[in-house]
Amino acid sequence: MSKPKAAMIGIFAHDDQILQAADGARQKGWKGLDAYTPYPLHGLEKALGLKHSWVPWVTLIMGLAGATGGFLMQVWTSAVDWPLIVGGKPFISWPAFLPITFESGVLVGGISNFIAMWFACRLPKLKPKVHDARFTDDRFGLIVPLDGLDEAEVNAYLNAQGAEEVKRVEI
Amino acid sequence: MSLHSATLTAIENPGSLAVASKWKLTFTAFTIIGVATFAAGLMTDSTRIWHDYVIAYYIFTCFGLGGLFFAALHHATNATWSVIPRRVGEGFASFLPVSLILFIGVAAGLYLEGAHLYEWIDNGIFKSHSKQVWYTPEFFIIRNAAFLFMWIVFYKLIVGWSVKQDDGTRPELSKRLPKISIGFLLVMAPTFTVMCIDLMMSYQPHWFSTMWGVYCFAGLFQSTVALMILVFVRLKKGILSKLATPSHVKDLSGLLFAFTIFMCYVGFSQFMLIWYANLPEETVFFIQRMQYGWGILFLVVMLFKFLIPFFGLMGQGQKKSETWLKIVCWIVLIGQFLDFYWVSFPTFNEHFTMIGWMEIGMLLGFAGIFGLTVARFFGKHAVAPVGDPKALASANWRFWE
Numbered sequence: 001m002s003k004p005k006a007a008m009i010g011i012f013a014h015d016d017q018i019l020q021a022a023d024g025a026r027q028k029g030w031k032g033l034d035a036y037t038p039y040p041l042h043g044l045e046k047a048l049g050l051k052h053s054w055v056p057w058v059t060l061i062m063g064l065a066g067a068t069g070g071f072l073m074q075v076w077t078s079a080v081d082w083p084l085i086v087g088g089k090p091f092i093s094w095p096a097f098l099p100i101t102f103e104s105g106v107l108v109g110g111i112s113n114f115i116a117m118w119f120a121c122r123l124p125k126l127k128p129k130v131h132d133a134r135f136t137d138d139r140f141g142l143i144v145p146l147d148g149l150d151e152a153e154v155n156a157y158l159n160a161q162g163a164e165e166v167k168r169v170e171i
Numbered sequence: 172m173s174l175h176s177a178t179l180t181a182i183e184n185p186g187s188l189a190v191a192s193k194w195k196l197t198f199t200a201f202t203i204i205g206v207a208t209f210a211a212g213l214m215t216d217s218t219r220i221w222h223d224y225v226i227a228y229y230i231f232t233c234f235g236l237g238g239l240f241f242a243a244l245h246h247a248t249n250a251t252w253s254v255i256p257r258r259v260g261e262g263f264a265s266f267l268p269v270s271l272i273l274f275i276g277v278a279a280g281l282y283l284e285g286a287h288l289y290e291w292i293d294n295g296i297f298k299s300h301s302k303q304v305w306y307t308p309e310f311f312i313i314r315n316a317a318f319l320f321m322w323i324v325f326y327k328l329i330v331g332w333s334v335k336q337d338d339g340t341r342p343e344l345s346k347r348l349p350k351i352s353i354g355f356l357l358v359m360a361p362t363f364t365v366m367c368i369d370l371m372m373s374y375q376p377h378w379f380s381t382m383w384g385v386y387c388f389a390g391l392f393q394s395t396v397a398l399m400i401l402v403f404v405r406l407k408k409g410i411l412s413k414l415a416t417p418s419h420v421k422d423l424s425g426l427l428f429a430f431t432i433f434m435c436y437v438g439f440s441q442f443m444l445i446w447y448a449n450l451p452e453e454t455v456f457f458i459q460r461m462q463y464g465w466g467i468l469f470l471v472v473m474l475f476k477f478l479i480p481f482f483g484l485m486g487q488g489q490k491k492s493e494t495w496l497k498i499v500c501w502i503v504l505i506g507q508f509l510d511f512y513w514v515s516f517p518t519f520n521e522h523f524t525m526i527g528w529m530e531i532g533m534l535l536g537f538a539g540i541f542g543l544t545v546a547r548f549f550g551k552h553a554v555a556p557v558g559d560p561k562a563l564a565s566a567n568w569r570f571w572e
Contacts, residue, residue, distance in 0.1 A: 043569060060485075087449065095443050 004170040006146045009131055010158030011139050011165040015041050018140040021161035022047040025144055028157075034143040034171075036135035058116040059109050066108025071101040131169050139164075143171060179566050184337070184557045185410050188549040198542035205536010212529045218287040218519055221280040223533035225288070226511045228277055229370050230394070231537045232270045232319075233387075233507075237395025238263025239326055240359060242333065246352035252422055254565035255414050255555050259399045259406070261330045265548035266541050268326070271319040273540070277370070278312045287519065291376040306376060315369055318362040325355040336558030345560050363388060371511060374518040378456045382441035389434040393476065394507035396427045397500040402545075404493050406554060414555050414566045421490045427503070428484040435477040460513060464523025468513045475506025508534065 012018040018035060025033055026049040033048045035041075071094075078084055079091035089096070118124070135141050142163075144154050151168065158166045212220025241260035245253045285292045291306040304310070328351050332344045364384030372383045380386070400423050407415035445453045461469055483499045484490055508530075516524055556562055 056486075087447070089449075095439075095446050098439065098443065 006151075007169055007171045008144045008146060008151065008154045008158060009167055009169050010142045010144070010161065010163035011132060011134070011167075012142065012161075012163055013139060014162075015140060017162045018142050019043060019047050021142050021158065021163070024161065025142070025157070030144055030149065030154075032145040032147070036131065036141040036143075038136055038138060038140070041140075053120060055113060055116045055120050059113040062112035063105045063109025066112075067101050067105030069108070070104025071097055073104075074100060129169075129171065143169075145171065179413070179563060182557050182563050182566060183413060185414060185554055187552055188406075188410055188546075188554050190546040190550060195543070195546060198539045198546065201535040201539025202543065203539075204532055205539055208529060208532025208536060212533075216529070217284060220529050220533070221284045221288045222515050222519070223529050224276055224280060225370060226508070226515050226530075227533045227537040228270075228273055229367070229511060230507060230534075231266065231541050232273075233391040234263050234395055234398055234541065235266035235270050236264075236322060236359070236363065237391045238399070239267065239322065239329065239355070240392065241395065241399065242329055243325075243352035243355045243359075246329070246348040247356060249349060251561045251564050252419065252568045254559050254561050255411070255416075255568075256399065256403050256419050256423060257333070258553070258555050259402050260395070261333060261556075262402075262545045262548045263395065263398070264326050264330055266544045267319065267323050269540060269544050271316065271323060273537075274312075274316060274319060277315075278308075281308050281311065289373055289376070290518075291373055296376065302376070306373065311369055315366055318366050321358060321362060322355075325351070325358065329355060333556050333559070334552050336556060337553045339558040341558065342560045360384075363391070371514055374515055375456055375459075377452060380441055380445065380453070380456070382437060382444070386437050386441055389430060389437045390476070390507055390510060393427065393430040393434050394504055396423060396430060397503040397507075400424060400427060400496060401500050401504075404497065410554050414557075414562075416566070416568060417491060418569050419565075420493060420496065421487075424484055424490040424496055427480065427500070428490070431477060431480040431484065431503070435473075435481070438473075438477070459517045459521075463521055465513065465517050467523070468509060472506055472510045472513055475502050475509060 010018075010021060012021065015037070018037070019041065022033060022035060022044065026047060035044055035048060037044065074097045075092055078086075083091055085091070086093075086096075131143075132139065132141060142158065144158070146154065146168075155166050209220060209224065212223070238260035241253075242257050242264065244250075245257050245260075280288050281292065289306075290296065291302075292308060294303050294306065297303045297306065329348065332341075332348055332351075335341050336344055364387075367387035368383055371387065372379065400420065403411075403415065403423060404420060407420065442457065445457060459465070479502050480499050483495070483502075489495055489499075512526065512530065555566075559565075
C-alpha cells in the first residue's frame with residue numbers, strides 16, 4: 001500500500017445527511033472522496049463522483065468469449081476431432097449446442113466477474129483499517145482526503161452538514 | 172442523485188388528460204382506415220383479411236390483458252416504484268370491454284370464412300373424440316367470450332378500486348387490492364393459455380406444444396411493457412412531468428429487458444425440444460415456417476424480439492436514453508406483430524407472402540380503436556393513481572439520477 005495520507009472523516013447518523021454532505025463536497029471540487037455505509041446507498045456513487053466501474057466490461061467480454069469457446073469446443077469434439085452422428089442429425093447441430101454455450105458463457109463471465117471484483121476492490125486486505133466499528137452497524141462515514149485542503153475548513157464543512165463526530169485519520 | 176431538486180412532500184393531482192385533438196383525429200383516421208381496409212379486404216381476399224383481423228385482435232387484446240396483468244402484478248407484489256406508471260397499464264386494460272365487442276368479429280369470421288380461417292371447423296379431421304368436442308364453433312365462442320367476461324370483471328374490480336382511490340378518501344382499498352389481484356393472476360394463467368391456444372395454435376389443429384401458453388404470455392408481457400414505456404415517456408414530458416422520474420423509465424426498461432430474456436428462453440425451449448425429439452407431428456409447425464422463404468421471417472422475429480432488445484438494453488446508459496428506448500420499444504412491438512404473422516400466415520400460404528396493405532390497414536384500425544379507448548380512459552381519470560398510499564413514495568423514487 002502507498003504512503004498513508006491524512007484525511008478527515010465525518011460520522012453521520014442518517015443516510016440523507018451523508019448523501020447531502022458527499023454531494024456538497026464533490027461540488028466544492030474535493031477529490032478522492034470515499035464513504036463507509038452499513039448497507040448499499042442508492043445515489044451515493046453519483047454523490048461521491050465515482051466513475052463507472054470497469055468490472056461489467058470484463059464480465060461482458062469474458063462472457064461472450066466463454067460462450068464462443070463453449071460453442072467451438074462442442075463443434076471441435078463432435079464434428080472435427082471425433083465426428084459422431086447422433087440422432088441422425090448433422091455434425092454441427094447448433095440448436096443442441098446452445099444450452100452448453102449459454103452455460104459456459106455464464107460460467108466464464110461469472111468467474112471473471114468474481115476475479116475482477118477482487119482486483120477492483122484490491123482484495124484481499126489482510127489488515128484492513130477500521131476507522132469506526134459502527135460503520136457496520138448504524139453509522140455512515142464520509143472520508144475527505146486532505147491533500148492540499150485546509151483541515152479547519154473540512155472540519156467546519158462536515159460539522160455544518162450534521163456530522164455527529166469529525167476526526168482526523170490516516171488512510 | 173437529484174439532491175437539489177426538491178423532493179416532493181405532497182402529491183399533486185395531475186388531473187385527467189385532455190388528449191390533444193390531433194391525436195384523437197389520428198386515432199379516428201386510423202379506425203376509418205381499418206374499417207375501409209376490412210371492407211376492401213373482404214371483397215378482394217377474404218381469407219387473408221380474416222387472418223389479419225384475428226392477428227390484430229389477438230395482439231391488441233394482449234395489450235389490454237397485459238396492462239391488467241401489470242397492475243395485478245404490482246398489487247400482488249406490493250410494489251412501491253410502479254405506482255405512478257401503473258395507471259398506464261390500467262388505461263390499457265380499459266380496452267378489454269372493447270375487446271369483448273370485437274370478439275364478435277372473430278366469431279363472425281369463424282362462420283363466414285369457415286375452414287379457410289380455422290381448419291378445425293370441419294370436425295371430421297380429428298380422430299380423437301375429445302378434440303371433436305373441444306373444437307366446435309359454439310364451444311370456441313362461449314369459452315373465449317366467458318374468459319373475456321371474467322377478465323372484464325377483474326378489470327372492473329382492480330382498476331375500478333384503483334380509480335376510486337384517486338380522491339384520496341379510500342386508502343383502505345389498497346389492502347383489498349392484493350387479494351383480488353392474486354385471484355386474477357390465478358385465473359389469468361389458465362384462461363389466457365386456452366385463449367392463445369384457441370386463437371393462434373389452432374391454426375394448425377393437429378399440432379400442439381405445451382410451451383404455447385407461456386410462449387404467448389412472454390410475448391404479451393414483453394410487448395405490453397414496450398408499449399407502456401412509449402406511452403409513459405410521452406406522458407412524462409407533459410402531464411406527468413412532476414410525478415414521473417427517469418428512475419421509473421429505467422425500471423420499466425429493466426422489466427422489458429428481463430422479459431426479453433424470458434421471451435428468448437421460452438421460444439428457444441419450445442424450438443429445441445421439438446427439433447431434438449424430431450417427431451413428425453411436432454416438427455410440422457417449424458418445417459412449414461422455415462421453408463419457402465418463411466425462414467427469413469423466423470430470423471427477423473428472433474432479431475426483433477431478442478437480439479436487438481437484449482444487446483440494446485444491456486447497459487445502464489441504454490436504459491436511460493429515452494430516444495434509444497423508443498427505438499427499441501418500436502422494434503419489440505413490430506417483432507410481436509411479425510411473430511404472430513409468422514405463426515398465422517404459413518397455414519394458408521405455402522410460400523412467403525410479403526406484408527401488404529391489408530395487414531397494415533388492419534393493425535392501424537385496431538391501433539385507432541385502442542388509442543381512442545385509452546384516450547377516453549385518461550380523459551375520465553387521473554393519469555396517475557394519486558390516491559394510492561404509496562404514490563408519494565413512488566413519485567420520490569430515485570434509483571439513480
